Amino acid sequence: MYFLGAVYLTSYYHYFRLDAFSLGFGFAELSIQSLNVLKVPVVIVLTVAVLAARHLTTRESAPAQGSLARMLERWGRAVVRAHLAFILAGLALLLLWSRIQPYGWTAPLLLGTGVFLGQTPWASGGTTASTLWSKAVPVFTGGLLMMWAFSLATSQLGEQEAQQAAGQLVRRTAVAILSTDRLSLAGPGLKAEDLGAKAHYRYRYTGLRRIIERNGRYYLLPLGWDPRTGPTYVIQDGNDVRVELLPGTQ
Template sequence: MISSIGPPVTVATALLVYFGWARSDAQARAMGLDVSLFGYTVQDYALRGIRSLFFPLVSLLIAGLVWLAADDWVRSQLRPGRRGRLAARLSAAAAIGGICLAAACWLLAVVLPQGAFLAVPFLMAAGVLLAEWGVRLHRLTLGRGPRPAGRLVVQHRALETTFVFTLVTVLLFWGVSDFAQVVGRGLAADIEAQLPSLPRADVYSHADLSIGAPGVKQTRLGAASAPVYRYTGLHLLVVSGGRFFLLPDGWTLARGTVVVLPDNDAVRVEFGNR
C-alpha cells in the first residue's frame, strides 16, 4: 500500500508546491518584483497554490476512478470463458491511441512551441499512460502476465515502470508551469483592476519615510519636537517575510511602485475599508 500510494502523493505535493512558487513568481514579475522579496515558505507556496488547483485535482481524481473501473471491467473479460477477444481489441486500441495522442502532442509542441495549448503536456501524459495501460493489458491477453517471469523480465518491467513514471511526472511539471504562468499574470491584472477594494493602509512613523510614490499623501502631526508623519493613499498587498507590501492609489502594472516597509516598531500601520 505504501509503494502504491506514496509516489503519487509525493508527486502531488511537489506539484502543489511548485505551482505555488511558479504562480507567485509570475505574479511578482508582472508587478515588477522578484518573488524572493516576499520571503514565502514552502507551506506558503502550497497554500497559495491549492486554491487554483482545486478543479484540476478533482478532475484528475475523477479520471483516476473512471480508469480503475474501466481496468477492472477489462480485466474481468480476460478470465476463461469470457469475451477475451473484445478485451484484446480494447487493449490494442488503447495502446495505439495512446501512442498516437502522445506523438501528436509532441509534434505540436515542437512545431508550435509558442502557440501550443496549455493542455498539450497533460494530453501527452494521458497518452503515455493510456499506451502503457494498453501494453500491459495486451500482455495479459497473450497469457504472459500471470505466469512467473524470470529475473531479467522483472528488471525490464521495473525499468519500464520507472521510465513511464518519470516521463509522466516531467510532463505534469511542464503543464503545471505553463498553467501557473497564466494564473500568476491573471492575478496581477486582477490586483490592478480591484485596487480600490484592497484594505486601506495608513502608515505612521516618527521618522520621515520620504515615500515618493504617486498617490501617497504625507501629513505631519504632533509637536515640532516630536513629530509624527502620517502617510495615506496606500493599500495592503500582503504581509510576508517581516515586511508590509503596499500599493499606492492609481497603481498599475505598466507604471506602478510597490512600497515595502519593515514590520517592526519603527512604523505603525492601520488597516481599514474605504
Template sequence: MNEGPTGLGRLGWIIGAIAAPTSLVTGLLYYFGYYHAYWFFAYFGVNSTVLNFSTADYLRRSLDALWVPMTLTAAVGLLAFWAHELLRGRLAAEAGREVLRHAIPVVAGLGLLLTLGGLWSTLTETFLNRVLVLAPLSLSLGVTLLAYALHLRRTLAAATPPPDATSAANADPPDGEADDRDSSASDPDPLTSGSPADSDTSNTSSPSVTRPEWVALAEWAVIFVLVALGLVWAANDYAASVGETRARRLASQLANYPSTVLYSERSLSISAPGVSETRCHDPKAAYGYRYDGLTLVLQSGNQYVMLPYRWTPTNGVALVVPRSDSVRLEFGPPPSADPQGPAC
C-alpha cells in the first residue's frame, strides 16, 4: 500500500515530537523494574516501597525482567522481515498470487480470533489468562496479523491486472484491428512495469487510489497502540513472574548464603525461627546484643533486608533494619547444621 510507509513514518515523527525516545525507554524500564522488585520482595512479605529504591536500582532490575522478552521479540521480528522479503519475491509469479488469494482469508481469520481473545481477556478471566503472557501476546499478534493481511490484500490487488484488461487482451480483435492488438501485446505487464497508469483507477482496491494521509496515520496509530499495549502487558506479567521466580530460588538456596551476625546496642526483640539472641555481659561492649541465624539479602535506602536461614513461606519473617551506628554487621561462611555463634 502506497500510504503505509508515509503514514508509519509520520506517526513515528509525531511520537518523537511528543516524547523523546530516551525518556520513553527510561520510563518503560523503570516501570518493569518496579514490578520486578515489587513481586520479588512481596514473596517475602516486604513492601518494596519502604526500601527507597533509586531509579538506577529499578533500571538494573528491569534488565533481568526484559532480557528474554527483548531477545525473543528481536528474533521473531527479524524472521518476520526475512519471510516478508521472500514473500515479495514470490508475488511476481502467478502461482504465488494464487496462493496468496487463499492464504489472506486464513491469516485474517486467525488474526481476528486472536484479537478477540486478547480483547476479551482484558475484560474478564478467560483460559488465556491462565497461561503466562498468552492473553497479551494474543492481542498483539492478532492485530499484527490483521494489519498484515490487509497489507497483503492491497499488494495483491496492485500486482493483479484488472479483469477487464485481461479479457480484452485475450479476445479476438475485429477485422482491421490486428495491428492494435499487436501493439497492445507489446505493452509492459502491470506487475513488472509498476506504473500507476497501467492500473484501473476506478478500482477502489487499486493502490492508485490514494487515501488521505490522516486516514493512513489514524490506521497506523491504532495498530501501534494495540500492539504496544499488548507487548507492555506481556512484559509486565513476565517481569512480575521473574521477580517471584527469583525470590523462590533465593529462598531455596538460603543455606548457601554467607551468614550475617547482627550486633545491636539495644534488644531488637527478634522472634523468628532459627534466630538466636545472645546478650553480651561485657559492660564495656559497644553492642549489647547479638543475633545469629540471619543472612543479608539487600542493602538499599539505608536499610538492611535480612532473612532467617529457616525462612519458609508459611512461618517466615523478613527483617528490615535501619542502617545506623546503633547496629553492626559481621559476615562469615554459611552456618553448619547447628548454627551456634560464639559468645560476645
C-alpha cells in the first residue's frame, strides 16, 4: 500500500510540477492514498483473480452436480495450459513498448500472469516441483513483474486524475492572496487589485485555485493554467501575506 500510494502521488503531483516527497507525506498518508487505485473494475478483477488462484493452486475438481462449475474448470484448465501464450504476448508487447503507451503495464501483466499460471498443478499435469529454480525463482520473478505492472498502471491513473483535476480547476477551492507588498504573480485568469495605501494588506490577488496546502505553504494554480507552460505558485503564509480560502465555482 505504501509503494502504490507513493507511485500514485508522485505521478499525480508531477503533472503539476511538484515533487510528492518534498511535500512531506508520511507513511500513513502514502498508504491511504493507495486506496485511490481501488476502482470498481479493479475490485472485480482482484476478487475473481483471488478466487481463481485459490482453485488453481489446488487439485480439487468441480462438484459433479455443477455443470457451470465443470464448464468453468475446463475453461480454466485451457487458460492455464496456454500460459506460454501469455508470456509470448507479453514479450511481443515489450518489443512494441513505445507503441502501446500509456498502456505499457499490459506487457509485464501478461508476463507475470503467464509465469504464475505456469506454476499451477494444472500446467504441470498435476505434479509440482519444489526446487529453488523450478519454484521459488519463477514465483519471485512473477511477483516482480506484477509489481512493475501495478506501478505502471497506478502511475497512469495518477496522471489521468491530475489531468481531470486540471480540467475542472474552477471547481477547486478558490484562494485569495492578500499582501503588504506587491507580488510577482501574473497569468491568465489571475486578477491583481490595489486596495489603497491605508489598507494593511494593500494588494489582493484572486483567480487562483489550491492544489494542496502543507505546513503553511499553499500550492496554487491560476485559472487559465496550461500544463505545458503555466506556472505553479508556492505561497508561504506569514505576517506579510494572508491567505483566504473561498468556495470554487460549482
